[in-house]
Amino acid sequence: MKQLLTKRKLIFQISLAFVALIVIMLACSLIGTQHISIKSVFAHSSASNSINPDYEIFMHVRLPRIILACIVGAALAGSGVVFQVLLRNPLADPYILGISSGAGLGSIIAVISGFSWTLWGRSPIAVFAFIGAIGTIWLVWFIGRLTGKSNVTGLLLAGVVVNAFFSAVIMLLISVTQSSKVYSTIFWLMGNISEEDIFVLWMGAGFIIAGTIALFYISPQLNAISFGIDDARSMGINTSRVQLVAFAIAALITSIAVCLSGLIGFVGLIVPHGVRLVFGPDHRQLLPLSSITGAIFLVIADTLARTIIAPAQLPVGVITAVVGGPFFLLLLIKSAHKTSWFNR
């Protein structure tokens, strides 16, 4: 029998996880293909005339990249939790309702149309991917609603079919356009964490932090929904409103993550499950801890991706699957009998 979740315990757990995140981010920022020391980073920063490579690498390459990995990981893991509870399906991840193919379609359209402006430092590919992701998930939600207000199966099937349809359109567009143009999309879709401008990071982080806090606010209602829609309704909860809000926020932060770094798989699937296996299914705890764990996980995975076969780099998705997969299976075997997937 697990202990009851008290406010003190929750605050303690979250702050502990947060400290771990900061420590790991700092540690990872000292690892890289070039050896740099923290001392020389700050030694010359006052004398602005000469270029200090250590400072440039630390402040302009590694730190922005680690912060990006952190916010993307938090967004994917947080929205993964929400999709799993809303769809009442342990296989759900942030991309299950077609965000991936929607983003892909958007980016291909951007490449074909050949725009070359930037919006807040984002290329047309990223902006169109964002629009595609949001548009697709709205379409899926709309179709799902037509099949019935709380028909999860309808929503899932709509997601799967829209996903397949858009994937087919992507393949069609790839085969009828000049192939060299499309390469930039494929590169982008593979998931790409690289250093970003500080303004982009700041705005992205704002959306993702606010979204995660908002999801945390509605976590008691999510707990009720995980018992079943009817049970939640009988507890006096406006289920369709909670579903809509949770769905919209999760879709928004996933789309922002996709816009920032392309498609990075696996984080949104295994991190929520891992946290659920260890800490139990209470969403007040599961949501913040998943977000922070997701951030830690992606920061570590990205650090491995950029150092393991240095000077070349692996796509970060490879690391999340290769390292995360076995670790998750181990966790699954060890603790699956102790907990149930949802509050059932």
Add this chain to the structure above:
Amino acid sequence: MKKWWLLLTFFICWNITGFALFDIRLAQNATATIPENISGIISTAPNITEILFALGLEEKISAVTSDSIYPPAAAKKTKIGNFWQPDIEAIIAADPNLVITLGFPLYPQQQNLADRLRRIGYTCLTVFNTEQIDDLFDAIKKIGLATHTQQKANFLTAEIRNEIEHMVLLTKETGKVRVLYVVQREPLRVAGTETFINEMITLAGGENAIGPTIQKYPPIGTEQLMLCKADVIIEPTMGQRNSERLQNNAVEYWSRYKNIPAVKNKIIYVVDDDTISQLGPRLHKGVETIARCLKPELFETPEQ
């Protein structure tokens, strides 16, 4: 309800702070001028390295990619990863004041790298925006301008043009040979008409056996292959050694398409594509390699 207002306030404040603290007009220094004194040049592709060496800039190169193996001296320079995955940390550590990158749409990583370096404040020169032979001369000119070696650049261009002209004159007389340049076998992909390889084939007195296609390196079906009437099939070794085994392998593979003239007459070449598949200052050698495949009789020395 209060907590939601609190969150909204936080979010708005956060965004206002963002706008206030950081400049929205990003990467405006993209047109940063190239410094007067070039001291450390980084090349992010093997053909750029070759051009730099051909312009006599060996001393000023501070690092190259690991696939820059020609001229041999290039292999001794500091490495910054390979051209499709350059390592930005290694580039910064090499402390360059000019980074030369590829503009090929085929390699978006290069474009991405240039954008990132520009954002940090490094000077990047992008060359090769299309895949045409003219682009090589354009690149040589641009690099010459940036490094104050215009004269050498003009010489180099003239030399390459001369050599190619020589090859064109040599091969012009005899009729055009239909060539199939096979990039990949499964699925079959060949060089289309929009490529510089197609240009090289034309210069070497041949014509592409495949007509105009949408894609640059189109996948082609068996039917199209049967109808292409190629007189010569050329396959690049793609860096593999052991050319005899590759040659036998190629003859065996193509023997299934009996009615292609090239197969019937066993005119199938596996060539070292070092000079063919990159647009570099040894372009004329590449044209010659192709010409030797198309019209070997022109290259037989008369004494024998």
